[in-house]
Amino acid sequence: MERVKRIFWLIHLSVWVLFTLLVVLQLRGEADALWRTTTQGFIATCLYVFYAHFYLLTQYAGQRKERDYWLQLTGIGLTGPLPFLLFHYKQLDFGNYTMHLLTTVPIFLVLSWLARVTENLVLNTIRKEQLEKQAVEAELVYLKAQINPHFLFNTLNNIHTLVYKQAPAAPEAVLHLASLMRYMIYESNAATVPLAREMDYLRDYVSLQQLRYKNSPVVNLHIAGDTESCYIAPLLFIHLLENAYKHSPARLEPGDLQVSVAVNEGTLTFSVQNPIGTNAASRLEESGGIGLPNVRKRLALLYPGQHTLTIQDTGAIFRVLLTIGGLHLPAHERTAHLLHY
Structure with a gap:
Protein backbone atom coordinates (compact mmCIF):
# COMPACT_ATOMS: atom_id res chain seq x y z
CA MET A 1 0.00 0.00 0.00
CA ARG A 127 -7.05 -2.93 -0.09
CA LYS A 128 -10.04 -5.12 -0.97
CA GLU A 129 -7.83 -7.49 -2.97
CA GLN A 130 -5.37 -7.72 -0.09
CA LEU A 131 -8.15 -8.52 2.37
CA GLU A 132 -9.56 -11.15 0.05
CA LYS A 133 -6.10 -12.66 -0.39
CA GLN A 134 -5.56 -12.73 3.36
CA ALA A 135 -8.92 -14.41 3.82
CA VAL A 136 -8.05 -17.03 1.20
CA GLU A 137 -4.63 -17.66 2.76
CA ALA A 138 -6.17 -17.92 6.23
CA GLU A 139 -8.69 -20.50 5.02
CA LEU A 140 -5.95 -22.45 3.23
CA VAL A 141 -3.90 -22.53 6.43
CA TYR A 142 -6.96 -23.81 8.29
CA LEU A 143 -7.68 -26.51 5.71
CA LYS A 144 -4.05 -27.53 5.57
CA ALA A 145 -3.86 -27.71 9.36
CA GLN A 146 -6.67 -30.28 9.25
CA ILE A 147 -4.53 -32.63 7.18
CA ASN A 148 -1.86 -33.41 9.74
CA PRO A 149 -4.06 -34.61 12.63
CA HIS A 150 -6.42 -36.39 10.23
CA PHE A 151 -3.58 -38.27 8.53
CA LEU A 152 -1.65 -38.86 11.73
CA PHE A 153 -4.72 -40.30 13.46
CA ASN A 154 -5.28 -42.90 10.72
CA THR A 155 -1.60 -43.84 10.42
CA LEU A 156 -1.07 -44.23 14.16
CA ASN A 157 -4.06 -46.56 14.24
CA ASN A 158 -2.36 -48.73 11.64
CA ILE A 159 0.95 -48.73 13.52
CA HIS A 160 -0.88 -49.52 16.76
CA THR A 161 -2.31 -52.62 15.10
CA LEU A 162 1.16 -53.74 13.96
CA VAL A 163 2.64 -53.15 17.40
CA TYR A 164 -0.26 -54.97 19.08
CA LYS A 165 0.33 -57.98 16.86
CA GLN A 166 4.10 -57.65 17.45
CA ALA A 167 4.61 -57.58 13.71
CA PRO A 168 8.24 -57.35 12.53
CA ALA A 169 7.14 -54.59 10.17
CA ALA A 170 6.36 -52.19 13.01
CA PRO A 171 9.82 -50.52 13.16
CA GLU A 172 9.75 -50.05 9.39
CA ALA A 173 6.33 -48.45 9.70
CA VAL A 174 7.66 -45.97 12.24
CA LEU A 175 10.48 -45.01 9.83
CA HIS A 176 8.01 -44.51 7.01
CA LEU A 177 5.87 -42.33 9.24
CA ALA A 178 8.90 -40.25 10.23
CA SER A 179 9.72 -39.69 6.55
CA LEU A 180 6.16 -38.65 5.79
CA MET A 181 5.94 -36.28 8.75
CA ARG A 182 9.25 -34.69 7.77
CA TYR A 183 7.76 -33.77 4.40
CA MET A 184 4.51 -32.54 5.93
CA ILE A 185 6.24 -30.37 8.53
CA TYR A 186 9.27 -28.98 6.69
CA GLU A 187 8.54 -29.10 2.96
CA SER A 188 4.80 -28.71 2.54
CA ASN A 189 4.70 -25.14 3.89
CA ALA A 190 5.48 -23.75 0.44
CA ALA A 191 2.62 -22.53 -1.76
CA THR A 192 3.58 -25.10 -4.39
CA VAL A 193 6.06 -27.95 -4.61
CA PRO A 194 7.44 -29.95 -7.54
CA LEU A 195 4.98 -32.64 -8.52
CA ALA A 196 7.85 -35.14 -8.40
CA ARG A 197 8.28 -34.46 -4.67
CA GLU A 198 4.56 -34.89 -4.05
CA MET A 199 4.73 -38.23 -5.90
CA ASP A 200 7.58 -39.34 -3.61
CA TYR A 201 5.30 -38.53 -0.71
CA LEU A 202 2.52 -40.69 -2.16
CA ARG A 203 4.97 -43.53 -2.74
CA ASP A 204 6.03 -43.37 0.91
CA TYR A 205 2.41 -43.41 1.98
CA VAL A 206 1.65 -46.42 -0.23
CA SER A 207 4.67 -48.25 1.20
CA LEU A 208 3.44 -47.56 4.73
CA GLN A 209 -0.06 -48.80 3.95
CA GLN A 210 1.29 -51.90 2.21
CA LEU A 211 2.61 -53.12 5.55
CA ARG A 212 -0.99 -53.99 6.44
CA TYR A 213 -1.28 -56.52 3.62
CA LYS A 214 0.42 -59.85 3.12
CA ASN A 215 -0.35 -59.96 -0.58
CA SER A 216 1.69 -58.39 -3.34
CA PRO A 217 1.29 -54.59 -3.73
CA VAL A 218 -2.39 -53.78 -3.67
CA VAL A 219 -1.77 -50.40 -5.34
CA ASN A 220 -0.83 -50.04 -8.96
CA LEU A 221 0.72 -46.54 -9.11
CA HIS A 222 1.39 -45.27 -12.62
CA ILE A 223 3.14 -41.90 -13.20
CA ALA A 224 3.70 -40.42 -16.66
CA GLY A 225 4.97 -37.07 -17.95
CA ASP A 226 7.40 -34.42 -16.76
CA THR A 227 6.79 -34.21 -13.01
CA GLU A 228 9.96 -32.21 -12.32
CA SER A 229 8.90 -28.99 -14.05
CA CYS A 230 5.28 -29.20 -12.89
CA TYR A 231 4.30 -27.52 -9.58
CA ILE A 232 1.32 -28.43 -7.43
CA ALA A 233 -0.17 -27.40 -4.10
CA PRO A 234 1.23 -29.80 -1.49
CA LEU A 235 -0.82 -32.51 0.23
CA LEU A 236 -3.59 -32.26 -2.35
CA PHE A 237 -3.92 -35.95 -3.30
CA ILE A 238 -3.42 -37.65 0.04
CA HIS A 239 -7.10 -37.48 1.06
CA LEU A 240 -8.20 -39.05 -2.23
CA LEU A 241 -5.77 -41.93 -1.71
CA GLU A 242 -6.76 -42.27 1.95
CA ASN A 243 -10.42 -42.55 0.98
CA ALA A 244 -9.57 -45.26 -1.54
CA TYR A 245 -8.05 -47.35 1.24
CA LYS A 246 -10.73 -46.49 3.76
CA HIS A 247 -13.74 -47.41 1.62
CA SER A 248 -12.28 -50.54 0.02
CA PRO A 249 -12.96 -54.08 1.28
CA ALA A 250 -10.86 -55.25 4.22
CA ARG A 251 -9.13 -57.80 1.96
CA LEU A 252 -7.56 -56.35 -1.14
CA GLU A 253 -6.05 -58.28 -4.01
CA PRO A 254 -2.91 -57.15 -5.85
CA GLY A 255 -3.67 -54.17 -8.06
CA ASP A 256 -7.15 -53.53 -6.66
CA LEU A 257 -6.32 -49.87 -6.16
CA GLN A 258 -5.48 -48.10 -9.42
CA VAL A 259 -3.71 -44.74 -9.09
CA SER A 260 -2.66 -42.80 -12.18
CA VAL A 261 -0.85 -39.46 -12.49
CA ALA A 262 -0.23 -37.98 -15.93
CA VAL A 263 1.18 -34.59 -16.97
CA ASN A 264 0.66 -33.29 -20.47
CA GLU A 265 1.57 -29.70 -21.48
CA GLY A 266 1.02 -28.28 -18.00
CA THR A 267 -2.23 -30.16 -17.42
CA LEU A 268 -2.31 -32.76 -14.67
CA THR A 269 -4.72 -35.68 -14.57
CA PHE A 270 -4.97 -37.64 -11.33
CA SER A 271 -7.26 -40.64 -10.94
CA VAL A 272 -7.76 -43.17 -8.18
CA GLN A 273 -10.02 -46.18 -8.40
CA ASN A 274 -10.95 -48.70 -5.74
CA PRO A 275 -13.47 -51.50 -5.20
CA ILE A 276 -16.29 -50.63 -2.84
CA GLY A 277 -16.64 -52.51 0.43
CA THR A 278 -19.67 -54.70 1.04
CA ASN A 279 -20.91 -52.30 3.72
CA ALA A 280 -23.01 -49.70 1.89
CA ALA A 281 -22.11 -47.07 4.48
CA SER A 282 -18.49 -47.33 3.42
CA ARG A 283 -19.36 -45.64 0.15
CA LEU A 284 -19.92 -42.33 1.83
CA GLU A 285 -17.63 -39.98 3.68
CA GLU A 286 -18.01 -40.73 7.36
CA SER A 287 -19.89 -38.31 9.58
CA GLY A 288 -17.57 -35.44 10.40
CA GLY A 289 -15.06 -36.56 7.79
CA ILE A 290 -12.82 -33.92 6.25
CA GLY A 291 -11.43 -35.81 3.25
CA LEU A 292 -13.38 -34.94 0.10
CA PRO A 293 -14.86 -31.69 1.49
CA ASN A 294 -11.33 -30.55 2.32
CA VAL A 295 -10.11 -31.36 -1.19
CA ARG A 296 -13.05 -29.55 -2.79
CA LYS A 297 -12.48 -26.40 -0.73
CA ARG A 298 -8.75 -26.32 -1.41
CA LEU A 299 -9.29 -26.81 -5.14
CA ALA A 300 -11.88 -24.02 -5.20
CA LEU A 301 -9.45 -21.65 -3.47
CA LEU A 302 -6.25 -22.63 -5.26
CA TYR A 303 -7.44 -23.43 -8.78
CA PRO A 304 -10.71 -21.57 -9.43
CA GLY A 305 -11.83 -22.19 -12.98
CA GLN A 306 -8.79 -24.40 -13.63
CA HIS A 307 -9.88 -27.77 -12.33
CA THR A 308 -12.55 -30.42 -12.67
CA LEU A 309 -13.32 -33.06 -10.04
CA THR A 310 -15.44 -36.00 -11.16
CA ILE A 311 -16.65 -38.79 -8.89
CA GLN A 312 -18.06 -42.03 -10.34
CA ASP A 313 -19.80 -44.71 -8.28
CA THR A 314 -20.94 -47.79 -10.22
CA GLY A 315 -21.88 -49.74 -7.12
CA ALA A 316 -18.82 -51.94 -7.39
CA ILE A 317 -16.12 -49.45 -8.31
CA PHE A 318 -15.51 -45.97 -6.91
CA ARG A 319 -13.42 -43.65 -9.09
CA VAL A 320 -12.24 -40.07 -8.62
CA LEU A 321 -10.85 -38.12 -11.56
CA LEU A 322 -9.14 -34.76 -10.99
CA THR A 323 -7.83 -32.50 -13.76
CA ILE A 324 -5.86 -29.31 -13.10
CA GLY A 325 -4.49 -26.97 -15.77
CA GLY A 326 -1.80 -24.30 -15.79
CA LEU A 327 0.73 -26.17 -13.64
CA HIS A 328 3.74 -25.27 -15.76
CA LEU A 329 4.14 -22.03 -13.77
CA PRO A 330 6.80 -21.95 -11.02
CA ALA A 331 5.89 -21.29 -7.40
CA HIS A 332 6.59 -17.54 -7.31
CA GLU A 333 4.24 -16.98 -10.26
CA ARG A 334 1.50 -19.26 -8.92
CA THR A 335 1.16 -17.24 -5.70
CA ALA A 336 0.32 -14.08 -7.68
CA HIS A 337 -2.68 -15.89 -9.15
CA LEU A 338 -4.54 -15.55 -5.83
CA LEU A 339 -4.74 -11.80 -6.22
CA HIS A 340 -7.35 -12.15 -8.92
CA TYR A 341 -9.70 -14.18 -6.76
Whole structure:
Protein backbone atom coordinates (compact mmCIF):
# COMPACT_ATOMS: atom_id res chain seq x y z
CA MET A 1 0.00 0.00 0.00
CA GLU A 2 2.82 2.44 0.85
CA ARG A 3 4.45 1.65 -2.47
CA VAL A 4 1.24 2.61 -4.29
CA LYS A 5 1.05 5.89 -2.37
CA ARG A 6 4.65 6.70 -3.35
CA ILE A 7 3.75 6.06 -6.97
CA PHE A 8 0.85 8.51 -6.69
CA TRP A 9 3.16 11.17 -5.27
CA LEU A 10 5.58 10.64 -8.14
CA ILE A 11 2.67 11.09 -10.55
CA HIS A 12 1.69 14.32 -8.74
CA LEU A 13 5.26 15.63 -9.00
CA SER A 14 5.60 14.72 -12.67
CA VAL A 15 2.28 16.34 -13.61
CA TRP A 16 3.09 19.58 -11.75
CA VAL A 17 6.53 19.83 -13.34
CA LEU A 18 5.02 19.34 -16.78
CA PHE A 19 2.24 21.83 -16.05
CA THR A 20 4.75 24.43 -14.84
CA LEU A 21 6.81 24.05 -18.02
CA LEU A 22 3.72 24.55 -20.16
CA VAL A 23 2.78 27.71 -18.24
CA VAL A 24 6.31 29.10 -18.62
CA LEU A 25 6.32 28.42 -22.35
CA GLN A 26 2.91 30.03 -22.74
CA LEU A 27 3.72 33.23 -20.81
CA ARG A 28 7.18 33.66 -22.32
CA GLY A 29 5.67 33.28 -25.76
CA GLU A 30 3.34 36.23 -25.05
CA ALA A 31 6.38 38.48 -24.39
CA ASP A 32 5.12 39.33 -20.92
CA ALA A 33 7.76 41.35 -19.08
CA LEU A 34 6.49 40.04 -15.76
CA TRP A 35 6.23 36.40 -16.92
CA ARG A 36 8.39 35.11 -14.04
CA THR A 37 6.25 36.77 -11.38
CA THR A 38 3.06 35.80 -13.18
CA THR A 39 4.20 32.18 -13.44
CA GLN A 40 5.10 32.02 -9.76
CA GLY A 41 1.81 33.57 -8.67
CA PHE A 42 -0.27 31.42 -11.00
CA ILE A 43 1.45 28.12 -9.99
CA ALA A 44 1.24 29.09 -6.31
CA THR A 45 -2.50 29.69 -6.64
CA CYS A 46 -3.02 26.38 -8.45
CA LEU A 47 -1.01 24.45 -5.85
CA TYR A 48 -2.83 26.11 -2.96
CA VAL A 49 -6.32 25.50 -4.34
CA PHE A 50 -5.57 21.95 -5.47
CA TYR A 51 -3.92 20.61 -2.30
CA ALA A 52 -6.05 22.59 0.15
CA HIS A 53 -9.12 20.93 -1.34
CA PHE A 54 -7.28 17.61 -1.74
CA TYR A 55 -6.51 17.38 1.98
CA LEU A 56 -9.94 18.72 2.87
CA LEU A 57 -11.43 15.76 1.01
CA THR A 58 -9.02 13.44 2.81
CA GLN A 59 -9.97 14.89 6.19
CA TYR A 60 -13.71 14.50 5.68
CA ALA A 61 -13.62 11.17 3.81
CA GLY A 62 -16.34 8.90 5.16
CA GLN A 63 -17.61 11.53 7.61
CA ARG A 64 -21.02 13.14 7.50
CA LYS A 65 -19.90 16.69 8.10
CA GLU A 66 -21.22 18.38 4.98
CA ARG A 67 -21.66 21.75 6.70
CA ASP A 68 -18.03 21.92 7.85
CA TYR A 69 -16.83 20.73 4.46
CA TRP A 70 -18.80 23.36 2.50
CA LEU A 71 -17.72 26.16 4.86
CA GLN A 72 -14.05 25.29 4.41
CA LEU A 73 -14.50 24.78 0.69
CA THR A 74 -15.99 28.27 0.44
CA GLY A 75 -12.99 29.60 2.33
CA ILE A 76 -10.62 27.93 -0.12
CA GLY A 77 -12.52 29.38 -3.04
CA LEU A 78 -12.43 32.93 -1.62
CA THR A 79 -8.75 32.79 -0.60
CA GLY A 80 -7.64 30.99 -3.75
CA PRO A 81 -6.44 34.14 -5.60
CA LEU A 82 -4.34 35.36 -2.61
CA PRO A 83 -1.06 33.64 -3.63
CA PHE A 84 -1.25 35.27 -7.04
CA LEU A 85 -2.03 38.67 -5.52
CA LEU A 86 0.91 38.39 -3.12
CA PHE A 87 3.29 38.06 -6.06
CA HIS A 88 1.72 41.10 -7.73
CA TYR A 89 1.15 43.43 -4.82
CA LYS A 90 3.59 45.98 -6.31
CA GLN A 91 1.92 45.94 -9.69
CA LEU A 92 -1.41 47.61 -10.28
CA ASP A 93 -2.28 45.76 -13.48
CA PHE A 94 -3.19 42.44 -11.96
CA GLY A 95 -6.79 43.17 -12.86
CA ASN A 96 -6.03 41.79 -16.31
CA TYR A 97 -5.75 38.36 -14.71
CA THR A 98 -9.00 38.56 -12.75
CA MET A 99 -10.95 36.45 -15.26
CA HIS A 100 -8.17 33.87 -15.35
CA LEU A 101 -8.27 33.58 -11.57
CA LEU A 102 -12.05 33.29 -11.50
CA THR A 103 -11.89 30.30 -13.83
CA THR A 104 -8.67 28.77 -12.45
CA VAL A 105 -9.95 28.37 -8.88
CA PRO A 106 -13.06 26.28 -9.71
CA ILE A 107 -11.15 24.27 -12.33
CA PHE A 108 -8.50 23.19 -9.81
CA LEU A 109 -11.14 22.50 -7.18
CA VAL A 110 -12.70 20.02 -9.61
CA LEU A 111 -9.30 18.57 -10.57
CA SER A 112 -8.39 17.99 -6.92
CA TRP A 113 -11.73 16.23 -6.39
CA LEU A 114 -11.07 13.98 -9.40
CA ALA A 115 -7.57 13.18 -8.14
CA ARG A 116 -8.83 12.33 -4.66
CA VAL A 117 -11.65 10.14 -5.99
CA THR A 118 -9.27 8.32 -8.35
CA GLU A 119 -6.72 7.62 -5.61
CA ASN A 120 -9.42 6.45 -3.22
CA LEU A 121 -10.82 4.12 -5.87
CA VAL A 122 -7.41 2.58 -6.61
CA LEU A 123 -6.39 2.28 -2.95
CA ASN A 124 -9.74 0.77 -1.94
CA THR A 125 -9.53 -1.74 -4.78
CA ILE A 126 -6.03 -2.80 -3.74
CA ARG A 127 -7.05 -2.93 -0.09
CA LYS A 128 -10.04 -5.12 -0.97
CA GLU A 129 -7.83 -7.49 -2.97
CA GLN A 130 -5.37 -7.72 -0.09
CA LEU A 131 -8.15 -8.52 2.37
CA GLU A 132 -9.56 -11.15 0.05
CA LYS A 133 -6.10 -12.66 -0.39
CA GLN A 134 -5.56 -12.73 3.36
CA ALA A 135 -8.92 -14.41 3.82
CA VAL A 136 -8.05 -17.03 1.20
CA GLU A 137 -4.63 -17.66 2.76
CA ALA A 138 -6.17 -17.92 6.23
CA GLU A 139 -8.69 -20.50 5.02
CA LEU A 140 -5.95 -22.45 3.23
CA VAL A 141 -3.90 -22.53 6.43
CA TYR A 142 -6.96 -23.81 8.29
CA LEU A 143 -7.68 -26.51 5.71
CA LYS A 144 -4.05 -27.53 5.57
CA ALA A 145 -3.86 -27.71 9.36
CA GLN A 146 -6.67 -30.28 9.25
CA ILE A 147 -4.53 -32.63 7.18
CA ASN A 148 -1.86 -33.41 9.74
CA PRO A 149 -4.06 -34.61 12.63
CA HIS A 150 -6.42 -36.39 10.23
CA PHE A 151 -3.58 -38.27 8.53
CA LEU A 152 -1.65 -38.86 11.73
CA PHE A 153 -4.72 -40.30 13.46
CA ASN A 154 -5.28 -42.90 10.72
CA THR A 155 -1.60 -43.84 10.42
CA LEU A 156 -1.07 -44.23 14.16
CA ASN A 157 -4.06 -46.56 14.24
CA ASN A 158 -2.36 -48.73 11.64
CA ILE A 159 0.95 -48.73 13.52
CA HIS A 160 -0.88 -49.52 16.76
CA THR A 161 -2.31 -52.62 15.10
CA LEU A 162 1.16 -53.74 13.96
CA VAL A 163 2.64 -53.15 17.40
CA TYR A 164 -0.26 -54.97 19.08
CA LYS A 165 0.33 -57.98 16.86
CA GLN A 166 4.10 -57.65 17.45
CA ALA A 167 4.61 -57.58 13.71
CA PRO A 168 8.24 -57.35 12.53
CA ALA A 169 7.14 -54.59 10.17
CA ALA A 170 6.36 -52.19 13.01
CA PRO A 171 9.82 -50.52 13.16
CA GLU A 172 9.75 -50.05 9.39
CA ALA A 173 6.33 -48.45 9.70
CA VAL A 174 7.66 -45.97 12.24
CA LEU A 175 10.48 -45.01 9.83
CA HIS A 176 8.01 -44.51 7.01
CA LEU A 177 5.87 -42.33 9.24
CA ALA A 178 8.90 -40.25 10.23
CA SER A 179 9.72 -39.69 6.55
CA LEU A 180 6.16 -38.65 5.79
CA MET A 181 5.94 -36.28 8.75
CA ARG A 182 9.25 -34.69 7.77
CA TYR A 183 7.76 -33.77 4.40
CA MET A 184 4.51 -32.54 5.93
CA ILE A 185 6.24 -30.37 8.53
CA TYR A 186 9.27 -28.98 6.69
CA GLU A 187 8.54 -29.10 2.96
CA SER A 188 4.80 -28.71 2.54
CA ASN A 189 4.70 -25.14 3.89
CA ALA A 190 5.48 -23.75 0.44
CA ALA A 191 2.62 -22.53 -1.76
CA THR A 192 3.58 -25.10 -4.39
CA VAL A 193 6.06 -27.95 -4.61
CA PRO A 194 7.44 -29.95 -7.54
CA LEU A 195 4.98 -32.64 -8.52
CA ALA A 196 7.85 -35.14 -8.40
CA ARG A 197 8.28 -34.46 -4.67
CA GLU A 198 4.56 -34.89 -4.05
CA MET A 199 4.73 -38.23 -5.90
CA ASP A 200 7.58 -39.34 -3.61
CA TYR A 201 5.30 -38.53 -0.71
CA LEU A 202 2.52 -40.69 -2.16
CA ARG A 203 4.97 -43.53 -2.74
CA ASP A 204 6.03 -43.37 0.91
CA TYR A 205 2.41 -43.41 1.98
CA VAL A 206 1.65 -46.42 -0.23
CA SER A 207 4.67 -48.25 1.20
CA LEU A 208 3.44 -47.56 4.73
CA GLN A 209 -0.06 -48.80 3.95
CA GLN A 210 1.29 -51.90 2.21
CA LEU A 211 2.61 -53.12 5.55
CA ARG A 212 -0.99 -53.99 6.44
CA TYR A 213 -1.28 -56.52 3.62
CA LYS A 214 0.42 -59.85 3.12
CA ASN A 215 -0.35 -59.96 -0.58
CA SER A 216 1.69 -58.39 -3.34
CA PRO A 217 1.29 -54.59 -3.73
CA VAL A 218 -2.39 -53.78 -3.67
CA VAL A 219 -1.77 -50.40 -5.34
CA ASN A 220 -0.83 -50.04 -8.96
CA LEU A 221 0.72 -46.54 -9.11
CA HIS A 222 1.39 -45.27 -12.62
CA ILE A 223 3.14 -41.90 -13.20
CA ALA A 224 3.70 -40.42 -16.66
CA GLY A 225 4.97 -37.07 -17.95
CA ASP A 226 7.40 -34.42 -16.76
CA THR A 227 6.79 -34.21 -13.01
CA GLU A 228 9.96 -32.21 -12.32
CA SER A 229 8.90 -28.99 -14.05
CA CYS A 230 5.28 -29.20 -12.89
CA TYR A 231 4.30 -27.52 -9.58
CA ILE A 232 1.32 -28.43 -7.43
CA ALA A 233 -0.17 -27.40 -4.10
CA PRO A 234 1.23 -29.80 -1.49
CA LEU A 235 -0.82 -32.51 0.23
CA LEU A 236 -3.59 -32.26 -2.35
CA PHE A 237 -3.92 -35.95 -3.30
CA ILE A 238 -3.42 -37.65 0.04
CA HIS A 239 -7.10 -37.48 1.06
CA LEU A 240 -8.20 -39.05 -2.23
CA LEU A 241 -5.77 -41.93 -1.71
CA GLU A 242 -6.76 -42.27 1.95
CA ASN A 243 -10.42 -42.55 0.98
CA ALA A 244 -9.57 -45.26 -1.54
CA TYR A 245 -8.05 -47.35 1.24
CA LYS A 246 -10.73 -46.49 3.76
CA HIS A 247 -13.74 -47.41 1.62
CA SER A 248 -12.28 -50.54 0.02
CA PRO A 249 -12.96 -54.08 1.28
CA ALA A 250 -10.86 -55.25 4.22
CA ARG A 251 -9.13 -57.80 1.96
CA LEU A 252 -7.56 -56.35 -1.14
CA GLU A 253 -6.05 -58.28 -4.01
CA PRO A 254 -2.91 -57.15 -5.85
CA GLY A 255 -3.67 -54.17 -8.06
CA ASP A 256 -7.15 -53.53 -6.66
CA LEU A 257 -6.32 -49.87 -6.16
CA GLN A 258 -5.48 -48.10 -9.42
CA VAL A 259 -3.71 -44.74 -9.09
CA SER A 260 -2.66 -42.80 -12.18
CA VAL A 261 -0.85 -39.46 -12.49
CA ALA A 262 -0.23 -37.98 -15.93
CA VAL A 263 1.18 -34.59 -16.97
CA ASN A 264 0.66 -33.29 -20.47
CA GLU A 265 1.57 -29.70 -21.48
CA GLY A 266 1.02 -28.28 -18.00
CA THR A 267 -2.23 -30.16 -17.42
CA LEU A 268 -2.31 -32.76 -14.67
CA THR A 269 -4.72 -35.68 -14.57
CA PHE A 270 -4.97 -37.64 -11.33
CA SER A 271 -7.26 -40.64 -10.94
CA VAL A 272 -7.76 -43.17 -8.18
CA GLN A 273 -10.02 -46.18 -8.40
CA ASN A 274 -10.95 -48.70 -5.74
CA PRO A 275 -13.47 -51.50 -5.20
CA ILE A 276 -16.29 -50.63 -2.84
CA GLY A 277 -16.64 -52.51 0.43
CA THR A 278 -19.67 -54.70 1.04
CA ASN A 279 -20.91 -52.30 3.72
CA ALA A 280 -23.01 -49.70 1.89
CA ALA A 281 -22.11 -47.07 4.48
CA SER A 282 -18.49 -47.33 3.42
CA ARG A 283 -19.36 -45.64 0.15
CA LEU A 284 -19.92 -42.33 1.83
CA GLU A 285 -17.63 -39.98 3.68
CA GLU A 286 -18.01 -40.73 7.36
CA SER A 287 -19.89 -38.31 9.58
CA GLY A 288 -17.57 -35.44 10.40
CA GLY A 289 -15.06 -36.56 7.79
CA ILE A 290 -12.82 -33.92 6.25
CA GLY A 291 -11.43 -35.81 3.25
CA LEU A 292 -13.38 -34.94 0.10
CA PRO A 293 -14.86 -31.69 1.49
CA ASN A 294 -11.33 -30.55 2.32
CA VAL A 295 -10.11 -31.36 -1.19
CA ARG A 296 -13.05 -29.55 -2.79
CA LYS A 297 -12.48 -26.40 -0.73
CA ARG A 298 -8.75 -26.32 -1.41
CA LEU A 299 -9.29 -26.81 -5.14
CA ALA A 300 -11.88 -24.02 -5.20
CA LEU A 301 -9.45 -21.65 -3.47
CA LEU A 302 -6.25 -22.63 -5.26
CA TYR A 303 -7.44 -23.43 -8.78
CA PRO A 304 -10.71 -21.57 -9.43
CA GLY A 305 -11.83 -22.19 -12.98
CA GLN A 306 -8.79 -24.40 -13.63
CA HIS A 307 -9.88 -27.77 -12.33
CA THR A 308 -12.55 -30.42 -12.67
CA LEU A 309 -13.32 -33.06 -10.04
CA THR A 310 -15.44 -36.00 -11.16
CA ILE A 311 -16.65 -38.79 -8.89
CA GLN A 312 -18.06 -42.03 -10.34
CA ASP A 313 -19.80 -44.71 -8.28
CA THR A 314 -20.94 -47.79 -10.22
CA GLY A 315 -21.88 -49.74 -7.12
CA ALA A 316 -18.82 -51.94 -7.39
CA ILE A 317 -16.12 -49.45 -8.31
CA PHE A 318 -15.51 -45.97 -6.91
CA ARG A 319 -13.42 -43.65 -9.09
CA VAL A 320 -12.24 -40.07 -8.62
CA LEU A 321 -10.85 -38.12 -11.56
CA LEU A 322 -9.14 -34.76 -10.99
CA THR A 323 -7.83 -32.50 -13.76
CA ILE A 324 -5.86 -29.31 -13.10
CA GLY A 325 -4.49 -26.97 -15.77
CA GLY A 326 -1.80 -24.30 -15.79
CA LEU A 327 0.73 -26.17 -13.64
CA HIS A 328 3.74 -25.27 -15.76
CA LEU A 329 4.14 -22.03 -13.77
CA PRO A 330 6.80 -21.95 -11.02
CA ALA A 331 5.89 -21.29 -7.40
CA HIS A 332 6.59 -17.54 -7.31
CA GLU A 333 4.24 -16.98 -10.26
CA ARG A 334 1.50 -19.26 -8.92
CA THR A 335 1.16 -17.24 -5.70
CA ALA A 336 0.32 -14.08 -7.68
CA HIS A 337 -2.68 -15.89 -9.15
CA LEU A 338 -4.54 -15.55 -5.83
CA LEU A 339 -4.74 -11.80 -6.22
CA HIS A 340 -7.35 -12.15 -8.92
CA TYR A 341 -9.70 -14.18 -6.76
